[in-house]
Amino acid sequence: MPKEFNTLVIGGGCLGCACAFSISRQLGRQQNKVAIIEKKVLAAGLSSRHSAIVRSANASPMAARMAKIATEQWKSLKTIWGVDIPFERPGAIWITENSLTSATNKWQLLERTMQKENIALQRISKNEATDLCNGAIRVDHDEMYFYEPDVLQLNSSEILNALQNAARINGVEIIEHCEVYDFERDSHGNIVGVHTNQGKISCKNIVNAAGGWSSDLFATIDIHIPVALEPVYVANFLVSFQEVPESLPIIADFVNGAYFRRWLGSILHMHQPRSRSGKEIARSFSRALMNPEGANVIYDALNFSVNPQKLDHYLKKVENRFPKLSKAIYAGGYQSFFDITPDLKFILGKDAQVNNLFHCLGAGQALKYAPVFGELIADLVTKGSTQYPDIDISEFSIGRFQDKAMEQFWTTDTDNNYFL
Numbered sequence: 001m002p003k004e005f006n007t008l009v010i011g012g013g014c015l016g017c018a019c020a021f022s023i024s025r026q027l028g029r030q031q032n033k034v035a036i037i038e039k040k041v042l043a044a045g046l047s048s049r050h051s052a053i054v055r056s057a058n059a060s061p062m063a064a065r066m067a068k069i070a071t072e073q074w075k076s077l078k079t080i081w082g083v084d085i086p087f088e089r090p091g092a093i094w095i096t097e098n099s100l101t102s103a104t105n106k107w108q109l110l111e112r113t114m115q116k117e118n119i120a121l122q123r124i125s126k127n128e129a130t131d132l133c134n135g136a137i138r139v140d141h142d143e144m145y146f147y148e149p150d151v152l153q154l155n156s157s158e159i160l161n162a163l164q165n166a167a168r169i170n171g172v173e174i175i176e177h178c179e180v181y182d183f184e185r186d187s188h189g190n191i192v193g194v195h196t197n198q199g200k201i202s203c204k205n206i207v208n209a210a211g212g213w214s215s216d217l218f219a220t221i222d223i224h225i226p227v228a229l230e231p232v233y234v235a236n237f238l239v240s241f242q243e244v245p246e247s248l249p250i251i252a253d254f255v256n257g258a259y260f261r262r263w264l265g266s267i268l269h270m271h272q273p274r275s276r277s278g279k280e281i282a283r284s285f286s287r288a289l290m291n292p293e294g295a296n297v298i299y300d301a302l303n304f305s306v307n308p309q310k311l312d313h314y315l316k317k318v319e320n321r322f323p324k325l326s327k328a329i330y331a332g333g334y335q336s337f338f339d340i341t342p343d344l345k346f347i348l349g350k351d352a353q354v355n356n357l358f359h360c361l362g363a364g365q366a367l368k369y370a371p372v373f374g375e376l377i378a379d380l381v382t383k384g385s386t387q388y389p390d391i392d393i394s395e396f397s398i399g400r401f402q403d404k405a406m407e408q409f410w411t412t413d414t415d416n417n418y419f420l
């Protein structure tokens with residue numbers, strides 16, 4: 001292994017890989033361009049625990065705009081990563097309460113905002129929702145339904161395969177079982193190398209894609225990265241293929257607090273959404289202080305065991321939304337987490353203090369953005385500015401947390417109520 005690279009990417013999840021592929025492609029024919037340092041194996045973190053859905057609607061128009069670009073990139077990934085990934089197009093139905101509250105207005109505002117961004121998200125009637133689901137879901141006049149047609153469903157194993165192949169095609173060195181535990185800095189404060197259990201590795205640039213581990217890792221050099229973990233239980237149920245249509249759209253059910261999607265083999269995959277309440281977000285941040293092991297929970301085989309209360313709770317949600325289903329058969333589940341920030345937005349772009357450090361973290365919803373985030377970070381690393389004329393990532397800069405007390409994020413009721 002060479003001991004010096006142009007760019008070191010810490011973290012071999014989907015975001016770290018995306019950054020590495022794009023940086024390497026942009027750097028062209030140099031030697032020892034990019035290495036990914038991963039403390040376990042590629043995609044061993046959150047990137048093996050997602051639902052593989054790519055969709056665009058978002059309360060932040062800029063995030064939605066990036067997701068729309070990313071959706072197109074996923075469809076023709078070969079142009080930027082050198083590999084393609086097959087996808088399905090199930091569409092998604094959002095279900096929310098229909099009451100005369102500000103929440104209702106927010107959804108209607110979201111619909112208008114997305115239409116301005118040319119993202120198809122439209123309110124549909126309960127009959128249309130029923131038809132799209134072939135009668136499988138319960139609908140109610142107390143609910144509103146929105147349909148987003150241009151939603152992709154990828155497959156986790158195929159994503160992993162593509163990450164491995166794209167690393168080879170793009171000449172990215174993968175250094176696995178290698179944990180970064182400290183940084184070496186020059187007299188200007190730039191990071192010139194990392195210390196790992198495999199020795200020191202030098203670099204000109206460094207990308208932080210360590211997701212839920214970032215906070216602890218960078219605390220060693222006094223860089224504060226506000227990422228906390230919101231636990232989430234994920235369950236898969238075997239259901240009859242005759243009761244849930246193969247074409248079932250993704251169901252984002254905010255009334256029941258559950259996301260449902262049908263996977264191959266008539267598996268109903270479900271988990272709860274990220275919490276949007278300021279109090280819950282604050283709770284996740286306070287828990288982080290008492291849980292130094294944090295994100296390592298996802299490496300722990302014991303967390304595959306069933307939590308009977310949680311399972312029961314989930315089965316009730318299934319029965320509520322899919323009343324015609326005969327008993328769903330539990331087919332496995334696990335504990336995971338969302339790596340959240342105080343405002344549920346990503347941390348993207350150059351560090352506020354260290355000139356050659358770039359952050360690419362996901363706020364619990366980032367697989368879908370991987371290709372565009374990779375391109376944006378690569379532009380910053382290789383050209384000093386992003387090359388997408390309509391994209392401004394300042395809203396996601398780590399600088400937004402500077403000089404601002406954390407509680408300001410969770411006491412002001414931000415867009416979080418419906419940050420999709």
Ligand SMILES: Cc1cc2nc3c(=O)[nH]c(=O)nc-3n(C[C@H](O)[C@H](O)[C@H](O)COP(=O)(O)OP(=O)(O)OC[C@H]3O[C@@H](n4cnc5c(N)ncnc54)[C@H](O)[C@@H]3O)c2cc1C
Nearest residue numbers: 011013014015039045046047050051053180211366367368
């Ligand atoms: C239940 C669930 C469902 C989801 N579904 C979707 C979805 O459908 N669509 C979507 O877009 N998003 C989804 N997400 C979110 C998505 O999974 C994450 O946003 C994404 O995987 C984050 O990728 P990452 O590369 O930032 O992090 P990770 O995959 O966690 O990668 C970080 C890596 O850094 C490594 N690392 C950490 N510290 C060090 C160190 N010191 N040295 C070396 N390596 C280190 C870790 O081992 C890890 O592999 C879901 C999340 C959950 C929990």
